[in-house]
Amino acid sequence: MNHHNVSLKAGSTSHTRREWGMTILEVLVALLVVGLGMTMAISMLQSSVRYNQTAEYRSIALGEIEQITDRMRTNRMAANNDDYLYPASASERSNPDPENTAWTPPSAASACSASCTIEQLAKAAAERDLHDWGADVAASLPEGAGYIDKVGDQYRVSVFWRHIAESDKGSAGEAFRSVSMLVTL
Template sequence: MRINCTLNLKRRINNHKQSGFSMLEVLVTILVVSFGLLGMAALITTGLRSNNTAHYRSIATQQTLDIADRMRANLTGVRAGNYDALTAVIPVSADCVAASCTAVQMSIYDQAQWNRANSVLLPGGVGTVAGNLAAGFLITLMWIEKEMGGVADPACPVGTAVNTRCFLTRFSP
């Protein structure tokens, strides 16, 4: 019986020579976890960048609808051609909320209010409207978007500065 106990004890000792983790295993684990964390950080950064772009496009959509509604509200001005060539310049206009305005004054007021809102809501935001009642109108909104990485937006007119995003909408009142 004593011999059998001694043999069992020797087997247990020989089977348990290595216990715990080696330093190499710990370093490999740290390396794998580090790559995983770097991947997660890149994913979060990309998500934030895409969220920022989506936010600006949502504002551009709302601003496009704003000028379209303004034009629908002033069909007399649209028929007279007052909205055929709205530029990015913010004109001086009368206050058409406090006093009644003519169709021409209302179109100037609409242009001023719209481009003022574009400049506040979008970074470097400006808007233009081109066209006529017969052919329809092209509403163009432009803003600076750092996430473009120095690339020109193909939707923008030729000669537009890099990092400028353009949002174009065709509209017929």
């Protein structure tokens, strides 16, 4: 058996000592690799948080859409009389622009006297539903707003919210996101 002895003698130290330690260049390369890895991990974590927040807002918006459509199905008389269309202006409904529209939830239902007709009661219930729904949307989402429009026999229910997004160039900016659903009652 051959045994290799590594000895550090005065005449042969330069070759042997290099094998034992790292050079400054190797240390700098290792630090660069670790730094790049950590930067990428942090970037992925930030993206993950942003996408999770977007998914959460979409989920909330879909829940709000389901909530008002359930109310519309319950109060079909008011829905058939277009009492659930919001906002009242047809031009605002057909081209909703949350950026330029000061959206506020509808006012609470008007009081109905003892001699109300069934249609008046249905309309008052629709006004109350819209008020409650609008307040929920505004409270649940950042600058949340909702629109209900009629498209043929269906209703288009849309929910908008302000979302801080990052562009491809890395600069942060704000934009509105929306979820819309066509609903048949």
